[in-house]
Amino acid sequence: MFKVSLTRNVLQRSVAKRAARAFAAPSATALLHTLPELPYAYNALEPFVSEEIMTLHHQKHHQTYVNGLNAAEESYAKSPSVKEQIALQAALKFNGGGHINHTLFWRNLAPTSGDGGKLTDGPLKTAIESDFGSIEEFKKAFNAKTAAIQGSGWGWLGYNPASKRLEIVTTANQDPLLSHTPIIGIDIWEHAFYLQYKNVKPDYLNAIWNVINFKEAEKRLVEVQ
Amino acid sequence: MSNTLPPLPYEYDALEPYISVEIMKLHHTKHHQTYVNALNAAEAAYAKATTPKERIALQAALKFNGGGHINHSLFWQNLAAPSEKGGIGGVLKDGPLKEAIIASFGSLEILQKEFNTTTAGIQGSGWGWLGVNPSTKRLEIATTANQDPLLTHAPVIGVDIWEHAFYLQYKNVKVDYLNAIWHVINFDEAQKRFVEATSGSKL
Numbered sequence: 196m197f198k199v200s201l202t203r204n205v206l207q208r209s210v211a212k213r214a215a216r217a218f219a220a221p222s223a224t225a226l227l228h229t230l231p232e233l234p235y236a237y238n239a240l241e242p243f244v245s246e247e248i249m250t251l252h253h254q255k256h257h258q259t260y261v262n263g264l265n266a267a268e269e270s271y272a273k274s275p276s277v278k279e280q281i282a283l284q285a286a287l288k289f290n291g292g293g294h295i296n297h298t299l300f301w302r303n304l305a306p307t308s309g310d311g312g313k314l315t316d317g318p319l320k321t322a323i324e325s326d327f328g329s330i331e332e333f334k335k336a337f338n339a340k341t342a343a344i345q346g347s348g349w350g351w352l353g354y355n356p357a358s359k360r361l362e363i364v365t366t367a368n369q370d371p372l373l374s375h376t377p378i379i380g381i382d383i384w385e386h387a388f389y390l391q392y393k394n395v396k397p398d399y400l401n402a403i404w405n406v407i408n409f410k411e412a413e414k415r416l417v418e419v420q
Numbered sequence: 421m422s423n424t425l426p427p428l429p430y431e432y433d434a435l436e437p438y439i440s441v442e443i444m445k446l447h448h449t450k451h452h453q454t455y456v457n458a459l460n461a462a463e464a465a466y467a468k469a470t471t472p473k474e475r476i477a478l479q480a481a482l483k484f485n486g487g488g489h490i491n492h493s494l495f496w497q498n499l500a501a502p503s504e505k506g507g508i509g510g511v512l513k514d515g516p517l518k519e520a521i522i523a524s525f526g527s528l529e530i531l532q533k534e535f536n537t538t539t540a541g542i543q544g545s546g547w548g549w550l551g552v553n554p555s556t557k558r559l560e561i562a563t564t565a566n567q568d569p570l571l572t573h574a575p576v577i578g579v580d581i582w583e584h585a586f587y588l589q590y591k592n593v594k595v596d597y598l599n600a601i602w603h604v605i606n607f608d609e610a611q612k613r614f615v616e617a618t619s620g621s622k623l
Binding site: 259285347368385386390 | 446451454480484543544545546565566567582583584587588591592
């Protein structure tokens, strides 16, 4: 009840704020975060990720992180002391991380009718083969490590800027990936797969490779290499 | 000896309509069973370990799976069929637990509200607990992350807030699950734990 009314208030304020900004001079207040649109229809990743999951995941879970982030940033801007700012760090990290992670996630997925599941020759394929031996070995290692997360979190293929290698890393809860440049992220929170795959995480992890957007992943790698 | 999956004290559909039979089946026969199996494997490996380094390396598996086994075992016991189906779920009788709840929170409704807010506020997977503070002997609300067992308090009521505990039925609406589950909380079992924790005989 408390959480629902907080969301409503935030939305009402955000609508009012946008209207006010249309007529007022730009202020020091940070722009509000918004839910990015999916680059495809809600059913586009079927049968690998169901329409039901995509709809809830995007419209409810990600939207909630956006709302929570906006509320936390608003409170942070108003905090009169470093103690209050520190007290807000958890909300910023959780909701900010949730927004960052899901935004990356939607973009590194694609329908099979498009770029989904297709890894063509190029710098990404070369790097995966070089750092993991083969694509299959990479997927196997990624899935094992991601399935082994003890709680909620994310599995990542990340670029280690120090070693200049691709590495598999995980983050807990909604912690963003900070130690590496994110190349591919996969959500392993239960809400990401449970309606369709129940407790059988490995089935979800095997399936999702069919809709990974390797083109977007390569773009991220080339940008940082 | 090996840990085993404890049977539920009721049928899989006993907690309907508050917790679905589908959830109860998966939760017990898949999730809890997996913690039991993995705990046995971790304990077997620990027994064979010969160095502190090897034992330390196994701590995470013991904590996660041991905690999962402990937490779910407590959970099944603190649930019961709802009163409208002839069960004791959701009924807080007069007695030491009721008195302590009123003393610490003002009323059962206030406890539920605070418990639900705190539990819904967990950032990730975890558990909401009503527990006895061993120093003050008072009831307090606590949370644990992931499958961490409750160590700071004596557990009186535990509520699983991992998404597998409610998602099939309640989707993202955690608050609906948390409101519903109070109809099937076994306050008799909770009181038993409370009395044991406050009896002073196990210091």
